[in-house]
Amino acid sequence: MADAPEFLAEVVIAGLMSGVMYSLVALGFVLIYKASGIFNYAQGIMVLFAALNFVGLIDSGLHPILAFVATLAIMIALSMAIERLVLRRLVNQQQIILFMATIGISFFLEGFGEIIWGGNVRPLDVGIPSDVIFLDDILIQEADLFAGVTAAFLVTVLALLFRYTAVGRALRAVADDHQAALSIGIPLNHIWIIVWAVAGFVALVAGIMWGSKLGVQFSISIVALKALPVLILGGFTSIPGAIIGGLIVGAGEKVAEVYWGGLFGGAIEEWFAYILALFFLFFRPQGLFGDKIIERV
Amino acid sequence: MLYREAGDFKITYAADQALLPVRQDRALLYLIAAAALALPLVAGDYALGSLAIPVLIMSVAAIGLNLLLGYCGQISLGSGAFMASGAYMAYKFATAMPWLPLPVSILLAGAATAAIGIVFGLPSLRIKGFYLAVATLAAQFFLLWLFTHVPWFVNYSISGVPTPPPATILGVYITGAEAPNWAKYLFCLGFVAFLTWIAYNLVRTRIGRTWMAIRDMDIAAELIGIRPLWTKLSAFAFSAFYCGVAGALWSFCYINSVEPTAFDINRSFQVLFMVIVGGLGSILGSFLGAIFITLFPILLNSAPAWFGFEVPGNIITNIEFMIFGAVIVFVLIVEPNGMARIWMIAREKLRLWPFPH
Numbered sequence: 346m347a348d349a350p351e352f353l354a355e356v357v358i359a360g361l362m363s364g365v366m367y368s369l370v371a372l373g374f375v376l377i378y379k380a381s382g383i384f385n386y387a388q389g390i391m392v393l394f395a396a397l398n399f400v401g402l403i404d405s406g407l408h409p410i411l412a413f414v415a416t417l418a419i420m421i422a423l424s425m426a427i428e429r430l431v432l433r434r435l436v437n438q439q440q441i442i443l444f445m446a447t448i449g450i451s452f453f454l455e456g457f458g459e460i461i462w463g464g465n466v467r468p469l470d471v472g473i474p475s476d477v478i479f480l481d482d483i484l485i486q487e488a489d490l491f492a493g494v495t496a497a498f499l500v501t502v503l504a505l506l507f508r509y510t511a512v513g514r515a516l517r518a519v520a521d522d523h524q525a526a527l528s529i530g531i532p533l534n535h536i537w538i539i540v541w542a543v544a545g546f547v548a549l550v551a552g553i554m555w556g557s558k559l560g561v562q563f564s565i566s567i568v569a570l571k572a573l574p575v576l577i578l579g580g581f582t583s584i585p586g587a588i589i590g591g592l593i594v595g596a597g598e599k600v601a602e603v604y605w606g607g608l609f610g611g612a613i614e615e616w617f618a619y620i621l622a623l624f625f626l627f628f629r630p631q632g633l634f635g636d637k638i639i640e641r642v
Numbered sequence: 643m644l645y646r647e648a649g650d651f652k653i654t655y656a657a658d659q660a661l662l663p664v665r666q667d668r669a670l671l672y673l674i675a676a677a678a679l680a681l682p683l684v685a686g687d688y689a690l691g692s693l694a695i696p697v698l699i700m701s702v703a704a705i706g707l708n709l710l711l712g713y714c715g716q717i718s719l720g721s722g723a724f725m726a727s728g729a730y731m732a733y734k735f736a737t738a739m740p741w742l743p744l745p746v747s748i749l750l751a752g753a754a755t756a757a758i759g760i761v762f763g764l765p766s767l768r769i770k771g772f773y774l775a776v777a778t779l780a781a782q783f784f785l786l787w788l789f790t791h792v793p794w795f796v797n798y799s800i801s802g803v804p805t806p807p808p809a810t811i812l813g814v815y816i817t818g819a820e821a822p823n824w825a826k827y828l829f830c831l832g833f834v835a836f837l838t839w840i841a842y843n844l845v846r847t848r849i850g851r852t853w854m855a856i857r858d859m860d861i862a863a864e865l866i867g868i869r870p871l872w873t874k875l876s877a878f879a880f881s882a883f884y885c886g887v888a889g890a891l892w893s894f895c896y897i898n899s900v901e902p903t904a905f906d907i908n909r910s911f912q913v914l915f916m917v918i919v920g921g922l923g924s925i926l927g928s929f930l931g932a933i934f935i936t937l938f939p940i941l942l943n944s945a946p947a948w949f950g951f952e953v954p955g956n957i958i959t960n961i962e963f964m965i966f967g968a969v970i971v972f973v974l975i976v977e978p979n980g981m982a983r984i985w986m987i988a989r990e991k992l993r994l995w996p997f998p999h
Contacts, residue, residue, distance in 0.1 A: 445918045
């Protein structure tokens, strides 16, 4: 490792950048968990669904900006539909029931998206720069830098929103206790629509980033499973945690695969993030930035 | 009226503590048992081999997860991996010790899986809820990787997808290509009956009660002297045992090959669906869930053909996804306690029928 520092740096940077992608997906999870206590398994599919709509609208001749707005409208409509048809009827149910409902939603969206837009891989080009630049001898993809800056921007805005606005406070109250929030006059239904719409927006951004890199295809939603160890590393309720967790997981698994993968027969990337997260939990059960869980009888 | 318990006197302690204290329930059980035994006489090869056997096997897996999730309150997304370990361990036992009768190999595979379950249950002491769910995903991905990357598990077979060795009971093949479906069915049925009986009893012993105490409020349970570590680990062990046996049966009696793709994350979700849709904390619910989740997609798949529609394959897969997802959500909204709850309600109504007040 020490004899080729440039190579190590390149591996780490490539890992960090795929980590940014994990972070973007994890961010959607955190948003919904933080604001409603729902572990939203459908976030991965929402990324795919948003990307499918976006690329489909562009292919049918819409200007990218118009397509972005239209997709955003679709995601908002989707969150309203989810709130009205599913969440409203499951107020105050156990978390596991809500979690299962989001798995149901993800099945539905997967079928729905592919019926409308087909299951083929679609290239997506929205003018994100794709050149490489050299920093000394280290190669960096411009698209990765772009993704990093976008993620940083999103996180800043969201963190400010949660901390300083009335809506942000209401979101946190709803997450703590649905019924208590309702009883002090917080409109639960509106809050749910807002938070799912914002999560839809984050999903759209993530989908565009992923789509420009890999093409829009079903595997996007599968890689979203990687967002889960990111979540436990960072803590379910922390927006910065999602980002930092993503960077750790991304860099960690690339380094592990490149340097130690051969020792174990390769493909340790598949589980490295999970085992890493598991060991981490032994020492800090609430994640890096998660809220400490206080329990009383 | 139909469920009148008046006059059904218990005159011994044994009768009072029976698994099914109500006479009608016992009658129903005998009826179901007779029907299950008689099924090979009436059902065709397809119904036995492609519907009944998977339902039976998945019921075992669902009971396994239900012990952990429904009775002990520990979320696990690793059932698929535990099924895989059962399959691979049974394969190793059956090939390394060919003189062992197959049921023994399968039970040993279950025991080995229980040990693995304990290892992956260790984090449950420090973490709970969804953190634990994600931790069990580590089992899901790590174990499947292990079985595909360490050739020892498949006896260095080149394809990596070995076929279980044929085995006989009383001269009849129960695994392998020559095994008739009725023999496989009866073999699985025997396992299911035995394991169900164990599970029904297990959840009302001290172990089962400590599980429920941990589920209902773990700190309070700890205060009254229940050791959380042992309780949770025993739940993981029993759960993994059941899943392991299910996985072994799946490989040996259903797909007739030991392959990792049969036990991927979707299998874990499938088992989870069964438990939730069937009913958390109910053995009966595990069966109802297994029947529903296994047969519903098959029904959806063949339904258009009955009405004479020709639908292209990829569209039908996607429509299947949509309907399946919608039905899951629908069931959760209508009856979050699962299908077992519907049976409970029906039973209560039958007790009073025809005088509802």
